[in-house]
Amino acid sequence: MSKGWWWLAIGAVAVAAWAARPDSPDAETSADTPPASTTTKAPTSAPTSTGSKPKPKPTGADWWTDYDPAHFAVQVKRSAAAAKVDPQLLMAILYNESYKPHDPEFERAWLRIDSNPALGIANMHRAAFEDTQRGSRFAGRTWEELPDHPELAIEAAAWHLRDLAARLPGKPRTDLKKHELIALGYNAGQGNMRAFARGVKPGPQAQSYLDRLRDNWDKSGEALTTS
Template sequence: MGKRWWWVAVGIVAVGAWAASRDGDTPKAVDAPSQAPKASVTPQRTASTTPPAKKDWWVDYDPAQFAPQVRASARRAGISPTLLMAILYNESYKPHDPDLERSWAQIDSDPAFGIANMHRAAFDDVKRGRKFAVRKWEELPDHPELAIEAAAWHLHDLARQLPAKRSSRYSKDELLALGYNTGAGNMRKFARGVKAGSQAQSYLARLHDNWEKSAQAVN
């Protein structure tokens, strides 16, 4: 009996050792990290600071964009800024892309250049003795400020050619606009009471249509 219990005891010890070895083979649970891993942050794109390309002035052209130049030139020439602006509106019927104007000059025997549609003879005459005397008519398509200055002084010179006594048919501004459109000789006829023809009347009608927005632009 004693030896039997000894084997029983040895068996119990062996089973215990085997059980202990099985426990040692069991993987231990991994402790959770103290902090959750940080999510990767994708840097935000900053808004582009590149300014949009500047649009050429003759694209969607509106004479009102040159209101400061009109006011300044009208003041120097002693004429109405509203009249000058209204004439620019009257003359805005055609595209003023400089390249297009120069191309048109290749097929037109007497082209007009610039936003005021001035002919070479008128420009060469009006620039005499003025600060822009060294400028050339060919510059008008590329330099709207020069075209405005020349138009202002052309109106100034026309005003000096008006007779002292005039018919009441047309106002002074209307006569100057007619002079700009048809020439000084016709302007003096209208000033004496001659009725303007259909083309000149159409120019006056457009002037009246453009008058209010011209006044708003320069005031």
């Protein structure tokens, strides 16, 4: 779930495999940027200003071509309500985890070269998914489905956040807010989350995740209110 130092090496190999597809864009596409759509879908309504036209949401099988977590605001609100977690936190997690391409073919290429990958738009590892799905409504689904099913990735992330919230100490001894601790748990695991709740300071990687969460917080709230 974290953006490790190894990402560039893994990304370079995965991009090479992904770019070999017949429908792939040219070789200049960045490993850190989702591929641009080869088609443009006209907006359903005329723009209300003389500025740039509103960007249409990708739909169907091409949802990843112009990926923005805000496109899934409806699913985020629905899954957050079912899991009884803060929808703004769930949306912020998706923004935090949007640093890599989420093209399903790219993720499958990554799966072939990484022994412990994170899949789907919420970048979930197999162990976290399988632990979360026990007794859930998606108990019959598989971790390997995450690249192709963003709605499943969102649902699994919501219930994982609920599990993490339930494992927080009753009286944290830290200035970090509850939603920040849960986000750190999503990134660094529940053991580290509990340590942070006891007052242990986050290391550089966890602090970077926390900084991004704070940067994405207001944007996440706006994505939910404008959907």
